[in-house]
C-alpha cells in the first residue's frame with residue numbers, strides 16, 4: 497500500500513489503497529468511477545491521515561492560469577491544482593492586487609474556497625467571482641456564483657451541503673483595480689506607507705517567525721477554529737479573567753441580531769495549560785498553541801488523544817467546545833472529535 501506521508505503536511509505514517517494524480521476532468525471521472533471509496537486531495541495541508549485509509553486518494557493536478565481585464569477588474573481563471581502561494585506571488589508580480597495578505601498559506605487554489613482561507617484581516621471570498629465544479633455522482637459541470645457558496649468564517653457550502661459531492665476544477669477571481677489595502681492587523685498597521693508589496697513581504701516575515709515550517713515539524717496550521725460565542729459567554733469568562741481577548745463579529749456574519757464575539761482558541765488553549773505540552777511525539781506549539789506539531793514519528797492515535805484532551809479541558813474550564821479546523825481522516829473517511 498502506498499504511503500501518504502509526503503502527501504500531507506502533518507506527515508503521519510499512513511498508507512492508502514492507491515494514489516492517483518489527475519490533470520483533467522475526463523481522467524478524474526474515470527478514476528472516480530472506478531474506485532468505491534475516494535478522498536480528494538490538493539496539497540494535503542488541511543488533511544491529517546490518522547490511520548491507514550482503505551480507499552484511493554485522487555490528487556488534483558489541474559493546472560493553468562488565464563487573465564483578462566476591463567476598466568475596473570482583473571479576472572483570473574485558475575486551475576484547482578495550482579499552488580496557492582505561487583498564485584499569490586504571480587498576482588503581485590503582475591500588479592494584480594488584493595491577495596497579498598494571504599501569502600504563504602500552503603495548499604492548492606482549489607481548496608481555497610472550501611474553508612474560505614483567511615489571514616491578516618482578509619478572507620479569500622472577497623475576491624472569488626465564481627467556482628467551477630463537477631458533480632461527482634453525475635459528472636455534470638456547473639458554475640457556482642460567489643453568493644451561492646455560503647461563505648463564512650472558515651466555512652462554505654463545500655464543507656456543508658456539497659461536502660464530498662463535488663470536485664472544484666477552477667476558481668475564478670475578480671480583483672478590483674481600485675484596491676484598498678487591508679492593514680488593520682496589528683503588525684501590518686505598523687507598516688509606514690504600506691504597499692501591496694510591503695504587505696506581502698511583511699506577512700511572509702510574520703508567518704515565518706510565528707508558525708512552524710511543516711518541512712521541519714509536520715503540522716496542518718491552525719488545528720482548531722476560533723470559537724464564535726454569544727456576548728453572554730464572554731461576560732461569564734470575564735468574571736474570572738482581567739482581560740479576555742476577543743473580536744466583535746459583524747451581525748451580518750452570524751445572521752443574528754444578538755452580539756457575538758470571536759475568542760482566540762490559542763488563548764483558551766494557553767489558559768488551559770497546553771502551550772508547549774507534549775504527548776509522545778505530538779506537541780502543542782510553544783509560540784502558537786493553536787498549532788499541533790509532529791515532532792517526528794507521531795502516531796494518529798496520539799494526535800487524536802491530544803486534540804480530544806484539549807477540547808475536553810477547554811470545555812470544562814470555559815464551557816466552549818472547540819471545533820477542529822483540520823480534516824481528520826480515519827480508515828473509511830472523515831472522522832470528527
Ligand SMILES: Cc1cc2nc3c(=O)[nH]c(=O)nc-3n(C[C@H](O)[C@H](O)[C@H](O)COP(=O)(O)OP(=O)(O)OC[C@H]3O[C@@H](n4cnc5c(N)ncnc54)[C@H](O)[C@@H]3O)c2cc1C
Nearest residue numbers: 538539540541542543602603604606607613614664716717
Ligand atoms: C503551516 C500552515 C499554515 C496555514 N495557515 C493558514 C491560514 O493562515 N489560513 C487558512 O485559512 N488556512 C491555513 N492553513 C490551512 C491550509 O493551508 C488551507 O486549508 C488550504 O486551503 C488547504 O489546501 P490543500 O490543498 O492543502 O487542502 P487539502 O488538505 O488537500 O484538502 C482540504 C480539504 O479540501 C478537499 N479538497 C481539496 N481540493 C479539492 C478540490 N479541488 N475539490 C473538492 N474538494 C477538495 C479535501 O478533500 C479536503 O477535505 C495552514 C496550513 C499550514 C500547514
